[in-house]
Amino acid sequence: MIAAVNINITKVERSKLKDINLENIPFGKYFTDHMLEVDYEDGVWKNAEIKPYQPLLLDPSTAALHYGQAIFEGVKAYKNSAGEAFIFRPLDNCKRFNISAERMQMPQVPEELFMEGMRMLIDLDKNWIPQQKDHSLYIRPFMFSCDPMIGVRPSDKYKFMILLSPTGPYYSNPMRIYVEEHYVRAVPGGVGYAKAAGNYGAAMYATAEAKKKGYDQVLWTDAFEHKFVQECGTMNVFFIIGNKVITPGLETGTILAGVTRDSVLTVLKEMGFEVEERRLNIDEIITSQKAGELKEVFGTGTAATISLIKELRYKDYVMEFDVDSWKTAPAVKDKLNAIRYGQTTDNHGWMLKV
Numbered sequence: 001m002i003a004a005v006n007i008n009i010t011k012v013e014r015s016k017l018k019d020i021n022l023e024n025i026p027f028g029k030y031f032t033d034h035m036l037e038v039d040y041e042d043g044v045w046k047n048a049e050i051k052p053y054q055p056l057l058l059d060p061s062t063a064a065l066h067y068g069q070a071i072f073e074g075v076k077a078y079k080n081s082a083g084e085a086f087i088f089r090p091l092d093n094c095k096r097f098n099i100s101a102e103r104m105q106m107p108q109v110p111e112e113l114f115m116e117g118m119r120m121l122i123d124l125d126k127n128w129i130p131q132q133k134d135h136s137l138y139i140r141p142f143m144f145s146c147d148p149m150i151g152v153r154p155s156d157k158y159k160f161m162i163l164l165s166p167t168g169p170y171y172s173n174p175m176r177i178y179v180e181e182h183y184v185r186a187v188p189g190g191v192g193y194a195k196a197a198g199n200y201g202a203a204m205y206a207t208a209e210a211k212k213k214g215y216d217q218v219l220w221t222d223a224f225e226h227k228f229v230q231e232c233g234t235m236n237v238f239f240i241i242g243n244k245v246i247t248p249g250l251e252t253g254t255i256l257a258g259v260t261r262d263s264v265l266t267v268l269k270e271m272g273f274e275v276e277e278r279r280l281n282i283d284e285i286i287t288s289q290k291a292g293e294l295k296e297v298f299g300t301g302t303a304a305t306i307s308l309i310k311e312l313r314y315k316d317y318v319m320e321f322d323v324d325s326w327k328t329a330p331a332v333k334d335k336l337n338a339i340r341y342g343q344t345t346d347n348h349g350w351m352l353k354v
C-alpha cells in the first residue's frame with residue numbers, strides 16, 4: 001500500500017551520456033544517470049526516490065543474497081522520429097511482476113508506483129534512448145528482500161528499484177540451439193512462470209554445457225519425459241509447422257507469459273495465421289522437419305525481441321535451417337518494430353507515451 005505516488009527527485013550534476021557511444025552498445029553494460037529506489041517497511045512502500053545511479057550499501061546478511069527472494073522484469077522504451085519517448089506495454093509487465101511477487105511471497109508493488117516511477121525515471125533520462133534500428137532503452141524493474149537476517153522466512157523489508165540501460169540487439173545472429181534432456185528449468189508447481197532471479201541463475205550450468213558443445217542456448221524440455229518443449233534460453237519459442245504457428249501453452253505454469261510472446265501471437269493472428277498454444281513434443285518437431293513441413297523456428301523476448309534459430313540439435317539429430325529464406329518471423333519483427341518506433345498506428349494501445 002502507498003499513500004500517494006510521491007517520488008522525490010535528485011538529479012545528477014553532470015550527465016555521463018557524453019562519455020558513452022550509443023552505437024553498437026552491448027546489452028546491459030551501461031546504465032543511465034538515474035535510478036528509482038523505493039523501500040517497503042512496516043507494510044508500506046516509502047522513501048520513493050529517483051536519484052543518481054549509484055551502488056547500494058547492503059548488510060552482508062541481506063536475505064535476498066542468501067535465499068533468493070528476488071524478482072525482475074524486462075521492458076523497453078523507444079523513440080519515434082519526432083524524438084518522443086514511448087514505453088512498450090509496461091502495464092503488462094507490472095501485472096506479471098506482481099504475479100512473480102505473489103509466488104515468491106513478496107509484497108505487491110502498486111500499479112501507480114510501478115508505472116509512474118518508470119515514467120518519471122524515463123522522462124528524466126530520455127536523452128539516453130538510442131534511436132537507431134533495433135536499439136532501445138531496456139528498463140529493468142526489480143525487487144529483493146532486505147531483512148538483515150539469515151533465518152529462512154519471507155522478509156519484512158524489500159527494495160523495489162528500476163534501472164535503465166541503453167541497448168542494441170541481445171542476440172545479433174541466428175542461433176544454434178541444443179535441446180536439453182538432462183537438466184530442467186521448470187516443473188509444474190514450481191516457479192517457471194515467475195520472473196524469479198533464481199530461474200536465470202539455475203539455467204547457467206546447462207547453458208554453459210551447451211556452449212562447450214558449440215551451441216548458443218538450450219531448448220528446455222519438460223522434467224518428466226524430456227520431450228515437451230518449454231522455453232529457449234531466455235526466450236519463448238515458436239515453430240511454424242505447415243500453415244500453423246505453434247508455441248508451448250502456459251497451462252502447466254512452466255514457462256513465462258512473455259509480453260513479446262503475446263504481441264507476436266496477436267500480430268500472427270492479424271496476418272491470418274492459425275496459431276496454437278499447446279504442448280509440443282520434440283518428436284512432432286522432428287517428424288515435421290523430416291516431412292519438409294517445419295518452416296521456421298524463432299525465439300521471442302523483451303531483450304531478444306525476435307531471434308531466428310538456424311540449428312536445433314536433439315541427441316545426435318541435427319536440424320539446420322536456411323534462415324535467409326524465411327518470411328514470417330522477419331515480417332512479424334518488422335510489424336512490431338513499426339509500432340515500437342512509431343512508424344505505424346498503434347491499434348492495440350501498446351505504446352505508453354512518457
Ligand code: COI
Nearest residue numbers: 073074234301302303304
Ligand atoms: C528479457 O527479455 O527481458 C529477459 O528477461 C531476458 C534477460 C534475462 C536478459
